[in-house]
Amino acid sequence: MIKPRSRRGGGRPTISDVARKAGVGAITVSRALREPERVSEELRRQIQAAVDELGYMPDPNARALASARAEVFGVLVPSLTNNVFAEVVRGIYDSLSDSPFRIQLGNTHYSGLEEERLLQVFGSQRPAALIVAGIDQTPVSRKLLESAGCPVVQVMETGPDPVDMMVGFSHLDGGRTATEHLIEAGYRRIGFIGARMDPRSQRRLAGYRAAMEAAGLFDPRLVTTTPVPSSVSLGREMFRDALAKVPTLDGVFCNNDDIALGVLFECHRASIAVPKTIGIVGFNDLDMMQVAFPSITSIRTHRYEIGRRAVAMALAAIAGNRPEQRIVDLGFELKRRESTAR
Amino acid sequence: MIKPRSRRGGGRPTISDVARKAGVGAITVSRALREPERVSEELRRQIQAAVDELGYMPDPNARALASARAEVFGVLVPSLTNNVFAEVVRGIYDSLSDSPFRIQLGNTHYSGLEEERLLQVFGSQRPAALIVAGIDQTPVSRKLLESAGCPVVQVMETGPDPVDMMVGFSHLDGGRTATEHLIEAGYRRIGFIGARMDPRSQRRLAGYRAAMEAAGLFDPRLVTTTPVPSSVSLGREMFRDALAKVPTLDGVFCNNDDIALGVLFECHRASIAVPKTIGIVGFNDLDMMQVAFPSITSIRTHRYEIGRRAVAMALAAIAGNRPEQRIVDLGFELKRRESTAR
DNA sequence: CGCCAATTTGGTAGCGCTACCATTCCTTCT
DNA sequence: AGAAGGAATGGTAGCGCTACCAAATTGGCG
Numbered sequence: 074m075i076k077p078r079s080r081r082g083g084g085r086p087t088i089s090d091v092a093r094k095a096g097v098g099a100i101t102v103s104r105a106l107r108e109p110e111r112v113s114e115e116l117r118r119q120i121q122a123a124v125d126e127l128g129y130m131p132d133p134n135a136r137a138l139a140s141a142r143a144e145v146f147g148v149l150v151p152s153l154t155n156n157v158f159a160e161v162v163r164g165i166y167d168s169l170s171d172s173p174f175r176i177q178l179g180n181t182h183y184s185g186l187e188e189e190r191l192l193q194v195f196g197s198q199r200p201a202a203l204i205v206a207g208i209d210q211t212p213v214s215r216k217l218l219e220s221a222g223c224p225v226v227q228v229m230e231t232g233p234d235p236v237d238m239m240v241g242f243s244h245l246d247g248g249r250t251a252t253e254h255l256i257e258a259g260y261r262r263i264g265f266i267g268a269r270m271d272p273r274s275q276r277r278l279a280g281y282r283a284a285m286e287a288a289g290l291f292d293p294r295l296v297t298t299t300p301v302p303s304s305v306s307l308g309r310e311m312f313r314d315a316l317a318k319v320p321t322l323d324g325v326f327c328n329n330d331d332i333a334l335g336v337l338f339e340c341h342r343a344s345i346a347v348p349k350t351i352g353i354v355g356f357n358d359l360d361m362m363q364v365a366f367p368s369i370t371s372i373r374t375h376r377y378e379i380g381r382r383a384v385a386m387a388l389a390a391i392a393g394n395r396p397e398q399r400i401v402d403l404g405f406e407l408k409r410r411e412s413t414a415r
Numbered sequence: 416m417i418k419p420r421s422r423r424g425g426g427r428p429t430i431s432d433v434a435r436k437a438g439v440g441a442i443t444v445s446r447a448l449r450e451p452e453r454v455s456e457e458l459r460r461q462i463q464a465a466v467d468e469l470g471y472m473p474d475p476n477a478r479a480l481a482s483a484r485a486e487v488f489g490v491l492v493p494s495l496t497n498n499v500f501a502e503v504v505r506g507i508y509d510s511l512s513d514s515p516f517r518i519q520l521g522n523t524h525y526s527g528l529e530e531e532r533l534l535q536v537f538g539s540q541r542p543a544a545l546i547v548a549g550i551d552q553t554p555v556s557r558k559l560l561e562s563a564g565c566p567v568v569q570v571m572e573t574g575p576d577p578v579d580m581m582v583g584f585s586h587l588d589g590g591r592t593a594t595e596h597l598i599e600a601g602y603r604r605i606g607f608i609g610a611r612m613d614p615r616s617q618r619r620l621a622g623y624r625a626a627m628e629a630a631g632l633f634d635p636r637l638v639t640t641t642p643v644p645s646s647v648s649l650g651r652e653m654f655r656d657a658l659a660k661v662p663t664l665d666g667v668f669c670n671n672d673d674i675a676l677g678v679l680f681e682c683h684r685a686s687i688a689v690p691k692t693i694g695i696v697g698f699n700d701l702d703m704m705q706v707a708f709p710s711i712t713s714i715r716t717h718r719y720e721i722g723r724r725a726v727a728m729a730l731a732a733i734a735g736n737r738p739e740q741r742i743v744d745l746g747f748e749l750k751r752r753e754s755t756a757r
Numbered sequence: 758c759g760c761c762a763a764t765t766t767g768g769t770a771g772c773g774c775t776a777c778c779a780t781t782c783c784t785t786c787t
Numbered sequence: 788a789g790a791a792g793g794a795a796t797g798g799t800a801g802c803g804c805t806a807c808c809a810a811a812t813t814g815g816c817g
Binding site for chain 1: 427472473474475476477479480485495496498501502504505508512517518519520522535536538539540646647648650651673676677680681683684702703705706707708
């Protein structure tokens with residue numbers, strides 16, 4: 074006599090339990106759950122009743138094994154705590170929350186090598202889609218993405234050569250717009266303060282530089298950067314450095330809002346008038362920018378929407394109707410506020 | 416003749432490929448990977464070589480199915496973007512990153528019902544451990560946690576009756592400490608401003624109230640709360656409301672640092688002297704608190720450490736040596752700063 | 758009325774791995 | 788010397804589900 078292995082799952086009901094109770098074959102239950110339209114009205118009702126009664130939930134592992142496809146979105150971001158990526162993840166999460174798809178989160182810590190490692194690991198799960206931050210994957214990562222056999226969405230940035238799909242905006246244009254705004258407002262010795270200096274920050278810097286050169290105002294001494302992770306306190310310190318280097322500084326375009334806030338606080342502390350003596354522009358437009366005193370001009374970016382759009386595109390591709398527009402530029406918005414209103 | 420189903424996994428190597436190449440049985444490969452000490456030195460080397468050559472990675476789904484245990488930590492937090500929980504998640508992530516365990520993240524949106532739903536879903540995956548925020552689970556959630564059949568760690572708070580293990584601190588004590596500090600500093604008409612008012616905020620409020628009553632200073636009109644999600648802009652608005660209600664207000668203990676920052680900005684805007692006219696205390700001690708001008712007194716909490724500790728405890732329990740101390744209080748720290756230094 | 762196609766249902770054989778024995782080959786002890 | 792125990796390895800039979808095909812049923816049409 075064959076003794077079935079004692080129920081390892083702690084007695085949770087399986088698809089055969091449901092099938093037995095509903096008086097149908099297991100495969101019909103499977104179909105009723107995944108493609109209800111292929112099952113007759115009546116059986117569907119019976120099966121649903123059995124499912125409800127037993128509290129049946131399909132085992133995602135068995136499903137993934139049998140179908141060679143996990144209902145998982147792999148999501149790679151460079152930071153979990155940076156509000157910018159947290160917002161993107163939230164958008165992804167919310168868009169996925171009433172789908173069967175789960176999220177597999179990976180934190181690359183801004184490291185290409187770690188990204189490669191994670192892509193390798195994620196690949197072994199055959200995810201339904203991959204969403205990765207940025208467009209500067211290493212050649213190895215790119216190859217892994219191309220051979221992943223699933224839709225891939227690069228988010229936060231747009232660029233010329235998508236692996237598959239893209240949702241984001243131009244950081245270069247953002248940097249340029251911010252800088253042009255300062256120039257138009259009458260500032261001349263405009264500094265750039267940037268921490269972390271990941272590829273996106275680099276491009277914001279490039280935009281700054283383009284605008285400054287176009288106006289004949291560029292001076293390398295105006296640029297202050299560090300690879301150190303960004304923070305409000307770092308913003309304060311970097312602003313002091315910048316000011317020590319160029320005492321005639323009359324404006325700053327900051328890498329991001331944290332830095333901008335640090336600059337603002339240091340201005341308060343040193344009794345530097347904003348926007349009169351110094352103009353400040355941030356990047357991302359966190360909620361606090363509009364509340365700060367004076368309120369801080371910033372580039373509003375649509376992080377949550379980027380997450381949502383990325384999921385929408387990936388889901389469409391999974392469903393078989395890949396969007397014809399593979400690169401979606403969600404743009405940005407210059408929010409003019411008191412910190413540059415002189 | 417039996418035709419094997421065409422390799423669905425896109426030709427990725429399986430454990431039998433490794434076994435064949437190494438000239439051993441599949442089960443020995445499995446063992447070499449999971450319990451190397453049970454396999455002889457020599458076979459271990461051969462197997463490792465085969466693994467490297469083929470680039471083999473075990474399929475986590477097959478593993479989970481066969482062993483009735485997924486290498487997954489289920490993590491439930493009420494918010495993905497709130498810096499506090501992002502830090503906890505980061506701690507969890509970092510502690511798990513060189514273990515085989517993955518993270519399954521769930522966002523409860525501060526809803527008990529959603530927590531129940533997610534616990535139900537997570538349960539169907541037989542996770543290796545569950546980490547949930549807070550100690551105020553609904554009876555249904557509690558039952559689900561108790562019957563999960565895996566270590567459970569409640570984080571962010573400590574309380575009397577853990578489901579299994581706990582890591583956190585006392586929000587009540589935190590609220591009391593903050594308030595007592597204001598009282599000692601000479602403030603008398605001290606308001607409480609709180610948004611969201613989740614159970615942790617409620618307990619901070621209770622701590623505030625206890626301190627105020629002990630000093631004979633409590634007045635219900637000093638308390639301003641709202642269920643609306645917390646933000647810097649909301650902090651500003653609520654402070655205006657509080658001031659309109661009690662013009663003699665001379666201090667505020669804020670639910671969290673965002674609110675405190677909003678209060679500070681409104682003070683600037685309305686030319687209210689801090690700390691002279693109004694004292695401000697925040698909660699959590701985000702980086703910007705020490706940079707703000709004036710710098711803001713706050714209760715430093717150890718979010719990242721809570722995440723790390725929770726994982727350490729769960730891993731120990733999985734390994735079979737459940738820590739004898741099931742409730743770990745990581746405490747908090749009052750950071751005295753300019754905003755209360757009068 | 759019979760035939761073909763479409764629709765609905767079911768059976769079988771795995772997916773890639775591990776639990777649970779069984780087997781083999783040594784030691785160690787009586 | 789033989790029994791007993793231990794260490795290392797392997798075989799078998801699933802885990803719970805779905806891909807693939809087969810079978811049964813229905814409907815349309817010449």
